[in-house]
Amino acid sequence: MTRAHHDPRLPRLLHPAAWWAWAIGLAMAASRTTNPLLLALVVAVVGYVVAARRELGAASPFGAFLRLGLFVIAMRVLFQALLGGGVPGRTVLLTLPEVPLPPGSGGLRLGGSVTLEGVLAAAYDGARLAAVLACIGAANALASPRRLLRYVPATLYEVGTALVVALTYAPQLVEDARRVRAARRLRGHAGRGPRELARLAAPVLDSALERALDLAASMESRGYGRSVHRDARSRRQATTLTLVGLGGVVAGVYGLLDGGSAPLLGLPLLLVGSAAASASLAVGARREPRSRYRPDPWAAPEWVVLASGAVAGGLVLVAAQRGVQDIVVQTSPAVWPTVPWLPVVGLLLGLVPAWLSPLPPLRAVERVGDSRVIHTKGIRSAS
Amino acid sequence: MIRFEDVGVRFDDGGEPVLSAVDLQVDEGELALVVGATGSGKTTLLRCVNGLVPHFSGGTLSGRVTVDGRDTRTHRPRDLADVVGVVGQDPAAAFVTDTVEEELAYGMESLGVHGDVMRRRVEETLDLLGLADVRQRTLRTLSGGQQQRVAIGGVLAAHPRVLVLDEPTSALDPVAAEEVLAALTRLVHDLGLTVLLAEHRLERVVQYADRVVVVENGRVSSDLPAAAMATSPVSPPIVDLGRLAGWSPLPLSVRDARRVVGPMRTQLAGRAPNRIVRSVTMTGQGEALLSARALVVNRGRRPVLRGIDLEVRAGEVVALMGRNGSGKSTLLAAACGLLPARVGSVRTGGLDPASLPPRELLRRVGLVPQDPGLLLYGETVSAECRAADTDMRVAPGTTRTLLVYLAPDVEDRTHPRDLSEGQRLALALAIVLAGEPPLVLLDEPTRGLDYGAKTRLVASLRSLAAERHGVLVATHDVELVAELADRVVVIADGELVTDGPADAVLAGSPAFAPQVAKVMHPQPWLTVADVAAALAAS
Numbered sequence: 001m002t003r004a005h006h007d008p009r010l011p012r013l014l015h016p017a018a019w020w021a022w023a024i025g026l027a028m029a030a031s032r033t034t035n036p037l038l039l040a041l042v043v044a045v046v047g048y049v050v051a052a053r054r055e056l057g058a059a060s061p062f063g064a065f066l067r068l069g070l071f072v073i074a075m076r077v078l079f080q081a082l083l084g085g086g087v088p089g090r091t092v093l094l095t096l097p098e099v100p101l102p103p104g105s106g107g108l109r110l111g112g113s114v115t116l117e118g119v120l121a122a123a124y125d126g127a128r129l130a131a132v133l134a135c136i137g138a139a140n141a142l143a144s145p146r147r148l149l150r151y152v153p154a155t156l157y158e159v160g161t162a163l164v165v166a167l168t169y170a171p172q173l174v175e176d177a178r179r180v181r182a183a184r185r186l187r188g189h190a191g192r193g194p195r196e197l198a199r200l201a202a203p204v205l206d207s208a209l210e211r212a213l214d215l216a217a218s219m220e221s222r223g224y225g226r227s228v229h230r231d232a233r234s235r236r237q238a239t240t241l242t243l244v245g246l247g248g249v250v251a252g253v254y255g256l257l258d259g260g261s262a263p264l265l266g267l268p269l270l271l272v273g274s275a276a277a278s279a280s281l282a283v284g285a286r287r288e289p290r291s292r293y294r295p296d297p298w299a300a301p302e303w304v305v306l307a308s309g310a311v312a313g314g315l316v317l318v319a320a321q322r323g324v325q326d327i328v329v330q331t332s333p334a335v336w337p338t339v340p341w342l343p344v345v346g347l348l349l350g351l352v353p354a355w356l357s358p359l360p361p362l363r364a365v366e367r368v369g370d371s372r373v374i375h376t377k378g379i380r381s382a383s
Numbered sequence: 384m385i386r387f388e389d390v391g392v393r394f395d396d397g398g399e400p401v402l403s404a405v406d407l408q409v410d411e412g413e414l415a416l417v418v419g420a421t422g423s424g425k426t427t428l429l430r431c432v433n434g435l436v437p438h439f440s441g442g443t444l445s446g447r448v449t450v451d452g453r454d455t456r457t458h459r460p461r462d463l464a465d466v467v468g469v470v471g472q473d474p475a476a477a478f479v480t481d482t483v484e485e486e487l488a489y490g491m492e493s494l495g496v497h498g499d500v501m502r503r504r505v506e507e508t509l510d511l512l513g514l515a516d517v518r519q520r521t522l523r524t525l526s527g528g529q530q531q532r533v534a535i536g537g538v539l540a541a542h543p544r545v546l547v548l549d550e551p552t553s554a555l556d557p558v559a560a561e562e563v564l565a566a567l568t569r570l571v572h573d574l575g576l577t578v579l580l581a582e583h584r585l586e587r588v589v590q591y592a593d594r595v596v597v598v599e600n601g602r603v604s605s606d607l608p609a610a611a612m613a614t615s616p617v618s619p620p621i622v623d624l625g626r627l628a629g630w631s632p633l634p635l636s637v638r639d640a641r642r643v644v645g646p647m648r649t650q651l652a653g654r655a656p657n658r659i660v661r662s663v664t665m666t667g668q669g670e671a672l673l674s675a676r677a678l679v680v681n682r683g684r685r686p687v688l689r690g691i692d693l694e695v696r697a698g699e700v701v702a703l704m705g706r707n708g709s710g711k712s713t714l715l716a717a718a719c720g721l722l723p724a725r726v727g728s729v730r731t732g733g734l735d736p737a738s739l740p741p742r743e744l745l746r747r748v749g750l751v752p753q754d755p756g757l758l759l760y761g762e763t764v765s766a767e768c769r770a771a772d773t774d775m776r777v778a779p780g781t782t783r784t785l786l787v788y789l790a791p792d793v794e795d796r797t798h799p800r801d802l803s804e805g806q807r808l809a810l811a812l813a814i815v816l817a818g819e820p821p822l823v824l825l826d827e828p829t830r831g832l833d834y835g836a837k838t839r840l841v842a843s844l845r846s847l848a849a850e851r852h853g854v855l856v857a858t859h860d861v862e863l864v865a866e867l868a869d870r871v872v873v874i875a876d877g878e879l880v881t882d883g884p885a886d887a888v889l890a891g892s893p894a895f896a897p898q899v900a901k902v903m904h905p906q907p908w909l910t911v912a913d914v915a916a917a918l919a920a921s
Contacts, residue, residue, distance in 0.1 A: 057521045144481050150492075164479065182721050183757035187774045187814070188745040203760050206800065211476055217439050218477035222538070223464030223493035289495040293488030293505065361519055 005299035008356050011364030013055065016143030017151060018302040023139035024253075025309025026350050029316035030131035033327045034124040035337050038316075038347065039131040043069075045312075045350045046138035053353060054141050055360035065137025069130025073123060080122030081114045089115025089332060121331040150292065159246065161219060165212045173208040180204050226289065248276030301357045308352040315346025384545060384577045385409040385432055387603075390446035392427055392436060401427045405446070405603045407596060409579060411544070414571050415605070416588055417581040418617055419598035420833040422803030425549075425581040426472070428598060432547050432579060433467040434460045450545060465494055467545045468538030472553075472831075474530045478522050483514060483533055486522060490541035508540040512566055526708030528559030535563065539570070546570075548580045552587055553830050556706050556859045557894050560587050567591070583833055586619035586862060586898050590636035609633045617834050620862055620898045623911045627918070640902040647914075648906060650921060656886075656913040669696035672822040672853035673718055673748075677727035680710075680717045687713040689877040690727065695822065695853045700844060702868035702885065703857040704895065710877040711857035712753060715824045718855070719750045731822055745775060749820035753827045755811035756800070764802070764810065765795040775818035786813040789843060790836075804831030812840075816847070823847060825856045829863050841867050865889055865897040865909040885909075 004010050023046065030042045043066075050062050081096070098112035145167055152160045180200050184191035191200065219225075252273030319342045320327050329337040387407040393400040401424045409415045419425050430436040434455035437444040448455045451466045468490070471477050480486045487508050491501045509515045512532040517525060522533065531551060538546065546567075552560035568591050570576045579596075582588045589595070595611035597604050605611070609632045612622045621640050625633040628647055634640035673695040680688040687710045695701050703711050716722045717729050720736030729736065732747045739747070752758065761767030768782040775782070786793060790809035793802065799810060808828060815823065823844075829837055844854050844867060858864060864871060864885060871888040873881040873895075881888055890900050890907055900909050908914050 057524050146479075146481055147485075150485075180757055183752060185721065185741045185744065186719065186750050186752075186758060187771070188741045188818075189774070190741055199760055203756075207756065214471070214473070214476040215479065217435055217460075218471070219479055220439060221433050221435060221460040221464060221467075221469045222479070222490040222541070223461045224479075226461045226464060226493055226495075290492055291495045291498055291501065293485065293492055293498070293501050295498075 002297075005297040006301070008301045008304070008358050011359045011361045013147075013296065013360055014053075014143070014305060014357050015296040015298050015302045016148040018298070018305040019143040020139045020148055021306045022309030022350070022353060023135045023142075025311075025313035026138075026347070027132045027135035028313035029343070029347060029350075030128060030135060032316050032320040033343065034128055035326050035329045035340075035343075036124055036127055037337055037339050038327075038343055039124075039127045041344065041347050042131045042350075043134045045347055046135055048351060049354045050138050050141045052355075053357055053360065054363075056362040056366055060141045062134075062137040062141040065133050065140070066130075068137075069127075069133045072129050072133065073126035076122045076126030076129075077119055080118050082110065084109045084112065084118065089117030091116035091334065093119065116334050117332040120334050124329060124331065147296075161216065161225065164219065165216055168215050169208055169212045172211050173204065176208050176211075177204045180207075244279075245277045248273040248278075252277065304356050305353045308350055308356075312346045312350035315349070316343045319343045319346070384411040384413075384451060385579065386447075386449045387431070388447045388449075390431065390444065390448055392424075392431065392442060392444050394440070394442040396443075400601055401442075402431075402598075402601045402603070407603055407605055409577060409594065409596075411577050412571065412575040413593045414568070414578045414580065414591055415594040415596055416585075416592035416608070417579065417596045417598060418585060418611075418615060419581075420616060421583075421805040421831060421836055423598045424601050425598050428596075428603065429469070429547050429549050429579060429581055431455065432545070433463045433469050434458060435469070461493075464490065464543075465541065466543055467547060468541060468543035469547045470534050470538055470549065470551060472549045474527075474534035474554075475522070477534055478530075481521055482518075483520055483522065483525070484509075484518050486533055486537045487514075487540045490537055494541055496541070504540050504542070508536045511539070511569075512536045513562065526706070527554045528556065528563075528707040531555055531559070532563060532566075535566075543576075545577045545579070548578065550582055550831070551580065552582060552584060554707070554827075554859075556704075557587075557861060559707060560584075560859075564588060564591060583617075583829075583831065584619075584860070584862075585617065586621065589619055589622070592635075608635055620911050621902065624899060624902065624914065627911060627915055637898060637901045640898075644902055647918075648903065651903075651906060651908070651914070651917055654917055654921070656908055656917065669698045669851070669853075671696055671730075673729070673731050673855065675714075675718070675727070675729045678714075678717065678724055678729050679726035680713050680722050681725050682713060682722070686725065687877050688717065688874075691874065691877070691879050693872060693879065693882070695855050697821065697851045697853050698848055699869045700848050700854040700856065700867055701870045701872060702864040703855060703872050703874065704859070704861075704864065705874040705880075707859075709874050711874065712826055713877075714874070715750060715826050715855070715857055718822075718824055719748045720744055721750075745818050745820065747820060748822040748824065749815035749818060750824040751808070751811050751815050751826065751828060753830070755808045758811045758814055759799040759807070761799060763795065764793055764797050764799060767799055767810065767814070771814040771817055775814075777817050777819075782813050782817040785816055786810055789813055789839060805833065805836040808832065808840075809836075812843070816843075820852075822853045822855070825854070825858075827858055828856060829858060829860045837863060861889065861895050861897045862910075864895075865900070866912070871895075 005012070026042055026046055030039060033039065047062070054060060092113045093116055095113040096111040099110040101110060146164065149160060149163055177200070180203055181191035184196065184200065189196060250273070319340060324340045324342060326338045326340050327343065385408070387405045390402060390405040391400050392402040405428070417425050417428060427436055430440065431444070431448050432450060436442065438459050444456070450463060453463060453466065455463070478486055479489050484505060487505050488501055491504065496504070509518055512535065514529065514532055514536060517529060522530065525533065531554060535548070535551065551563055555563065564587065567578060571578055580588065589608060589612065592608045594605055595608045595615070597611055597615050599616055612618055612633050612635065621635065621637065622633055624640065630643050634643060671694050673693070675691050675693045678688055678691040679686055691714060703714065705711055713722060717724060718731060718736065720739060723737045734747070736744055736748060759767055761770055765783070768786060769779065771782040772779050786809060789812060790806050793806050793810065799807060802810065828840060832840065841863070844856070848854055856867065868885040871881065871883065871885045872879065873888065886907060886909060889895050889897060889909060897909055899911055899914065903914070
């Protein structure tokens with residue numbers, strides 16, 4: 001790391017962990033509120049930063065995550081309307097034909113009246129998940145998970161292989177499905193409808209699986225996971241460390257994202273979890289034979305991005321702890337939510353990386369090109 | 384360096400062994416070329432070298448394979464990674480990271496090469512393979528040739544002592560292929576790298592080989608190139624020409640052949656190939672089956688075709704050539720309506736293919752895509768053929784009959800995925816031809832095909848043209864074009880560069896000239912068959 005790395009004006013790729021930490025901070029904020037205005041702000045903030053700092057030519061799954069979010073909201077509302085889900089409400093929007101259920105099936109019903117309160121509660125709940133998904137999509141778009149995986153220590157070798165293969169499998173599956181469907185036209189079918197879908201599923205899954213195997217073979221023959229486990233004892237140690245580390249990470253993330261867990265569980269779980277995770281990773285890293293090509297530096301801009309996410313998440317968390325009004329919006333009776341100022345300030349701080357993080361290299365080149373175009377245009381119009 | 388001792392490989396118990404009784408030795412610093420017909424076991428042989436067979440593929444390996452003294456029975460592929468580098472058939476399938484630089488460094492990272500050394504080697508590799516100007520690019524956005532070079536570079540940068548390559552040039556245009564091979568020979572000469580390389584396009588590589596390993600029905604023999612070529616079941620045009628003329632030793636490069644071709648040229652002086660001038664477009668005959676006018680087609684936001692004017696008429700075979708990524712596949716996709724015209728128009732039989740319902744489309748145009756597997760959905764060959772008969776609305780059995788003609792030895796119960804590359808292509812072709820579309824489009828049909836399969840392909844396409852079908856073939860294979868095409872269209876960067884009779888276009892450019900044309904220059908011969916016919920007549 002040189003001093004130049006501290007300067008946000010030097011175009012470079014930010015450390016992937018910084019982007020993921022930032023996104024987790026905002027996801028944490030989103031998970032603590034059901035206020036649709038705040039949730040919309042979260043999506044707007046991550047969307048703006050993605051638009052400003054995404055590297056050109058890299059895959060952008062952000063849009064896909066947004067669509068998935070909309071789907072989640074729709075499904076949540078649909079099930080609420082069909083099944084009730086135990087939310088009491090007075091404002092009846094419409095009444096569906098009801099199928100009587102045997103007594104003792106709890107608050108469940110099938111059909112019946114759909115209330116405004118119920119629909120709103122479902123929509124807010126869905127929106128919360130959608131906003132969390134948007135944050136994850138943003139992290140994916142800003143720093144590809146494969147780049148993050150470079151920092152997964154050899155302790156987690158098996159998990160690492162599985163993740164790389166999985167990360168390739170899913171997009172490959174989508175790509176293959178598209179190609180096979182297009183080719184279906186050449187056999188005189190439109191490639192739509194359930195029968196066609198059943199027909200195409202097998203070849204698509206087949207070929208994506210084949211590619212995943214090719215990839216695993218390629219990783220193997222290029223020495224991935226080489227001499228990590230020299231003997232049985234070290235293998236046992238590694239397995240224990242893997243489990244402890246993974247458990248720690250899962251517990252930590254759970255503590256962060258779940259606002260509903262008991263106060264005793266939340267923060268301590270996070271602390272214990274991350275301690276376990278870092279201990280196991282540190283022990284693993286000492287035995288790691290891998291080296292790293294041009295490791296991303298961790299300099300001032302990384303701290304800024306990390307802090308921005310942490311502050312955004314932290315302020316919303318504080319507001320939620322204090323019970324600031326309309327962090328959790330009242331749905332029964334339904335009222336128009338107000339905008340609490342503390343979380344808004346926090347979320348707006350999440351925008352900081354859009355200005356104070358370095359531009360990715362290709363985008364920086366593009367920008368130089370743009371300014372030249374504007375420049376010559378200016379000359380032309382002046383002459 | 385590489386030793387096979389009495390090696391046998393079988394993938395299913397009781398079935399035929401894929402390889403048997405293989406004894407083979409490749410010494411340090413040798414470039415050994417593996418040749419053989421499609422499905423003869425070349426890939427299996429290569430994958431034995433670093434232990435992917437049997438550690439990754441399953442199956443049973445008998446005998447012993449040692450590389451640099453390490454036995455593959457006790458060393459897994461990852462334990463051999465510092466000695467052997469393997470580049471598979473499809474480079475894109477092997478990419479582990481996202482960008483060029485990271486991919487080059489990946490192998491070294493796994494081996495634990497020190498950071499500074501790694502940095503230097505990445506720079507060297509970027510220069511060696513001419514990748515410096517794409518170093519930060521995402522791998523998906525590279526052309527096929529660039530991807531192939533990145534795949535080779537990623538393996539080379541780790542400085543293995545043995546490099547194993549499976550068809551490294553089959554996806555490349557002639558110029559890119561020469562670049563890759565030039566880089567390889569430089570490594571063999573300068574660094575003493577041992578290379579084991581399988582390739583169907585012998586005309587491209589046989590001259591660089593120190594040793595030729597012939598794989599035939601699971602049996603392996605190896606010899607010096609000239610001696611091996613004299614009896615090999617597959618041979619490049621230049622060797623065929625040498626056999627025809629009875630030259631000894633057999634010439635392997637254009638340069639060798641030109642030294643001895645004198646008498647033959649004198650004998651043929653003043654004669655011209657007895658090729659019928661078949662190009663109907665030039666004479667304005669035949670109805671237009673495909674016509675593109677000022678055609679612009681985008682992929683995403685990027686225009687890939689920028690104003691193409693092209694016509695394919697009934698009764699002619701047109702070859703579409705051009706660099707990797709120049710827009711050949713896009714043109715074919717537009718011609719059968721998979722991609723819409725952005726500006727301008729494309730018409731097949733007078734109608735816009737993109738707006739035709741699929742069933743109507745079938746009656747006008749058929750495409751065999753680059754990956755023929757895209758057309759195959761069935762569980763067995765016979766089920767596939769039956770489904771095709773229904774799809775194409777033809778009499779039951781039509782597709783199967785066609786398939787028997789194209790590839791006689793395909794069995795009914797085989798899963799299409801288990802067919803060899805050539806057989807799979809034949810099946811896809813049979814499916815497309817069953818509907819007798821007036822216009823037949825083929826995208827890179829010779830990838831993975833041996834010379835025998837290629838000859839059958841040429842014969843069936845020529846007979847289609849004789850029956851007033853129009854054929855448009857996108858290919859890098861100049862030898863195929865020489866034997867097949869009436870007319871050659873060259874596109875570059877989405878624009879049409881050349882459109883003319885095959886003889887003139889091929890003979891006129893060193894990059895596109897087939898071997899026979901290079902040897903016989905300035906006389907206008909393109910194929911061994913032409914020369915043979917003329918010699919027989921004299």
